[in-house]
Amino acid sequence: MKEIKVILPDGSERRYRAGTTVKDVAFDIGSRLGKAAIAGKVDGKLVDVDYPLENDVQLSIITVDSEEGLEIYRHSAAHIMAQAVKRIYGKDVKLAIGPSIEDGFYYDFDLAERITTEDLSKIEAEMARIIEEDLKFKGYQLSREEALGKLKDVDEIYKVELVEDLSDEIVSFYQQGEFEDLCRGPHLPSTGYLKAFKLMNVAGAYWRGSENNPMLQRIYGTAFPKQKELEVYLHRLEEAKKRDHRKIGKELDLFSVSEYAPGFPFYHPKGMVIKNELIDFWRQEHRKASYQEVGTPLIMNEELWKRSGHYDNYKENMYFTEIDDQGFAVKPMNCPGAILVYKSRMHSYREFPIRMAELGLVHRHELSGALHGMMRVRAFTQDDAHIFMLPEQIKDEIINVIKLIDRIYSVFGFQYRVELSTKPENAMGSDEIWDKATDALRNALEVLDLDFKVNEGDGAFYGPKIDFHLKDCLGREWQCGTIQLDFLMPERFDLNYIGADGEEHRPVMIHRALYGSLERFIGMLIEHYAGAFPVWLAPIQVEVIPVVEKHLEYAFAVEKQLTDAGIRAEVDSRSEKVGYKIRSSQVNQIPYMLIVGDKEMEKGTVSVRERREGDLGDIIISDFKERIEREIVERNNNL
RNA sequence: GCCGACGUGGCUCAAUUGGCAGAGCAGCUGACUUGUAAUCAGCAGGUUAUCGGUUCGACUCCGAUCGUCGGCUCCA
Numbered sequence: 001m002k003e004i005k006v007i008l009p010d011g012s013e014r015r016y017r018a019g020t021t022v023k024d025v026a027f028d029i030g031s032r033l034g035k036a037a038i039a040g041k042v043d044g045k046l047v048d049v050d051y052p053l054e055n056d057v058q059l060s061i062i063t064v065d066s067e068e069g070l071e072i073y074r075h076s077a078a079h080i081m082a083q084a085v086k087r088i089y090g091k092d093v094k095l096a097i098g099p100s101i102e103d104g105f106y107y108d109f110d111l112a113e114r115i116t117t118e119d120l121s122k123i124e125a126e127m128a129r130i131i132e133e134d135l136k137f138k139g140y141q142l143s144r145e146e147a148l149g150k151l152k153d154v155d156e157i158y159k160v161e162l163v164e165d166l167s168d169e170i171v172s173f174y175q176q177g178e179f180e181d182l183c184r185g186p187h188l189p190s191t192g193y194l195k196a197f198k199l200m201n202v203a204g205a206y207w208r209g210s211e212n213n214p215m216l217q218r219i220y221g222t223a224f225p226k227q228k229e230l231e232v233y234l235h236r237l238e239e240a241k242k243r244d245h246r247k248i249g250k251e252l253d254l255f256s257v258s259e260y261a262p263g264f265p266f267y268h269p270k271g272m273v274i275k276n277e278l279i280d281f282w283r284q285e286h287r288k289a290s291y292q293e294v295g296t297p298l299i300m301n302e303e304l305w306k307r308s309g310h311y312d313n314y315k316e317n318m319y320f321t322e323i324d325d326q327g328f329a330v331k332p333m334n335c336p337g338a339i340l341v342y343k344s345r346m347h348s349y350r351e352f353p354i355r356m357a358e359l360g361l362v363h364r365h366e367l368s369g370a371l372h373g374m375m376r377v378r379a380f381t382q383d384d385a386h387i388f389m390l391p392e393q394i395k396d397e398i399i400n401v402i403k404l405i406d407r408i409y410s411v412f413g414f415q416y417r418v419e420l421s422t423k424p425e426n427a428m429g430s431d432e433i434w435d436k437a438t439d440a441l442r443n444a445l446e447v448l449d450l451d452f453k454v455n456e457g458d459g460a461f462y463g464p465k466i467d468f469h470l471k472d473c474l475g476r477e478w479q480c481g482t483i484q485l486d487f488l489m490p491e492r493f494d495l496n497y498i499g500a501d502g503e504e505h506r507p508v509m510i511h512r513a514l515y516g517s518l519e520r521f522i523g524m525l526i527e528h529y530a531g532a533f534p535v536w537l538a539p540i541q542v543e544v545i546p547v548v549e550k551h552l553e554y555a556f557a558v559e560k561q562l563t564d565a566g567i568r569a570e571v572d573s574r575s576e577k578v579g580y581k582i583r584s585s586q587v588n589q590i591p592y593m594l595i596v597g598d599k600e601m602e603k604g605t606v607s608v609r610e611r612r613e614g615d616l617g618d619i620i621i622s623d624f625k626e627r628i629e630r631e632i633v634e635r636n637n638n639l
Numbered sequence: 640g641c642c643g644a645c646g647u648g649g650c651u652c653a654a655u656u657g658g659c660a661g662a663g664c665a666g667c668u669g670a671c672u673u674g675u676a677a678u679c680a681g682c683a684g685g686u687u688a689u690c691g692g693u694u695c696g697a698c699u700c701c702g703a704u705c706g707u708c709g710g711c712u713c714c715a
Contacts, residue, residue, distance in 0.1 A: 106710095114642085114643075115643085116643065116644075117643075117644065117709095200709090201643085201644090201709055201710075202642085202643060202644090202709090202710085203642065203643065203709060203710030203711065204641060204642025204643065204710065204711055205642080205710065205711045205712090206641075206642095206711055206712065209711070209712070210712080211640075211641070211711080211712050211713090215641055215642055215711075216642090216711095217642070217643085218642090218710070218711080220709090220710080246707095246708095250650075251650085257706095257707090258706095259688080259705070259706050259707090262705090262706065262707090316713095317713085317714085362715085364714080364715085366713075366714075367640050367641090367712070367713065368640070368706090369640065369641070369642090369710085369711080369712085370640090370711095370712075370713060370714080371707090372708095375715090376713090376714070376715080377715095380715065382715065458714095467715090478714090478715080479714070479715060480715070481715090482715070513715065515715090516715040517715040518715095519715085520715055521715090545674095545675085547672090547673070547674055548672045548673055548674090549672065549673095550672085575671085575672075575673090576673085576677090576678080577671095577672090577673050577674090577677085577678065578673065578674050578675060579673090579674085579675065579676060579677070579678095580673095580676085580677055580678080581675095581676095582674095582675050582676055582677095583675095583676035583677055584676085584677085585676090586675095586676050587676080587677095593675080595674065595675060597674055598674090599674085607674080607675080609675055614675075615675055
């Protein structure tokens with residue numbers, strides 16, 4: 001009998017006879033681990049618990065407590081759901097794919113009947129029965145040919161397509177009860193292992209994510225090892241929805257959208273304060289970073305857009321109009337405008353890098369179904385900049401921009417995720433030029449030692465980009481900052497500069513945005529702060545609350561002292577009780593309330609109430625003014 | 640754009656099987672003169688998203704359009 005050596009993650013070694021399963025080893029280590037084991041990882045490859053060990057291996061036991069374990073758990077839940085759907089809707093349900101995702105899982109189905117939200121409880125009930133039946137997940141393997149034959153027999157056209165795209169000669173299937181599915185695995189030992197799950201919603205999804213393919217019906221669900229964890233998750237979702245910027249935006253009267261302008265947001269006075277504060281901060285930082293600001297037209301001749309390549313590559317997203325019988329387009333991007341500013345005169349290499357910033361209002365025709373509050377709109381202000389430079393300045397400039405983004409995001413306390421997007425299908429320019437640009441971006445990220453994910457084929461049509469992603473209240477990611485390197489526009493527009501040799505040369509360009517779009521960034525901020533903006537951003541910074549009418553005059557005097565100092569203060573002059581007015585300010589997330597009555601009038605003080613800390617006692621007005629001014633200047637995040 | 644759900648005063652929600660559209664909050668008026676999260680009373684506010692159909696009768700049923708929400712796709 002052959003003996004094998006099993007090395008565990010802690011480095012310890014154990015000896016077993018060949019054929020011992022992962023589960024046996026787990027039980028040998030401890031009976032609790034044995035029971036908790038749902039899969040194994042053998043030499044880095046995930047396997048089922050009944051996988052027999054035939055050689056010396058590195059083994060780790062997977063339980064639901066690990067990330068990998070949870071993925072297996074949720075993926076198995078997807079299979080159970082698919083089984084339930086087949087039981088309910090019959091054999092003509094065709095299966096597509098059913099992966100685990102962050103926070104849950106989904107499965108895509110093709111069936112004639114429409115699954116609606118009401119059907120979900122029916123499917124859940126069937127899933128509960130399948131769990132009750134405690135069916136074993138049994139894996140088996142077929143040759144590619146056998147697999148194709150089998151799948152064609154049962155008319156699983158999507159699975160056939162998947163196998164056809166596989167390069168492996170052996171493919172694996174899993175069976176639980178009457179249900180079989182092509183799957184790489186591994187899975188839970190049996191359906192009874194699934195404890196807490198819930199189906200969340202149904203949605204349409206194109207097969208393989210392409211709108212040219214048929215639309216399938218996708219059911220989203222989530223699953224947790226314990227009922228309590230599921231409840232905590234659902235509760236967290238409910239809480240997160242309270243932070244939704246669309247809800248808070250309405251409650252705090254920051255912005256609105258109208259049926260008369262779908263996707264084109266209206267800023268209310270309070271929303272405008274936030275936008276302007278962001279812009280002030282932005283200008284301040286850009287002056288420090290040696291940027292100049294320009295402004296370019298919203299509407300420019302179609303010929304310009306043909307030259308830039310937008311007409312060929314971006315037309316579906318653009319709005320067109322006619323002026324004096326000539327075609328014009330509303331700008332979807334600011335670059336051609338900036339380029340025209342550049343081209344308006346000669347440039348010397350001595351000027352470089354030229355950092356030309358623009359708060360440009362761009363319009364893009366987004367699909368109606370894609371619109372989302374302030375996060376995805378059809379008109380937005382980009383905090384854009386175009387940097388014209390020498391090729392040898394690329395790396396330093398990219399590093400400068402990344403540092404600037406990091407500095408700005410840190411003021412808000414944002415965590416971000418970085419992606420490097422490479423050449424898309426509809427790109428202009430040669431592979432060679434793209435490789436050069438992509439390497440420059442990658443190099444900058446590596447120099448700064450930033451983690452990033454490569455997003456193949458997601459670059460702009462004129463160049464690769466580094467994107468900065470932020471998460472909204474429900475964990476959905478939105479692209480905000482972006483840095484795009486471009487060798488092509490300078491070519492197309494025949495940009496040049498006079499070098500030290502007196503000859504004309506071609507400059508290189510960076511397109512970049514830090515906030516990305518003011519609208520999206522404001523949406524992110526609302527959710528990030530749940531409406532309780534730091535003082536520097538708060539639309540109203542101070543509410544002066546007179547106790548009774550006779551204190552009104554003093555209240556207005558206090559207000560004036562503050563507004564004269566540039567502080568956004570107002571008096572709640574309604575003839576209501578103090579408690580009522582305080583509540584009103586609290587609900588509106590106003591950072592400071594100043595209560596003024598007889599005591600304060602006599603002493604020339606104000607009683608300070610901070611929205612979170614409550615009553616701070618009374619201090620003289622000038623001291624309060626100093627305190628809040630400092631907080632504003634420092635842009636304290638006070639989360 | 641595609642799939643599904645939804646659309647009732649400014650906001651949050653009611654309205655038996657199709658049978659007189661109602662409440663709270665906000666607003667306005669008046670009274671109260673109030674000390675750290677909601678004083679009381681009164682008033683006003685609606686072609687039930689829009690258009691069409693079925694019906695003696697439609698917020699309710701059917702169809703179309705618009706918009707919103709959750710996804711897909713796309714993207715800042």
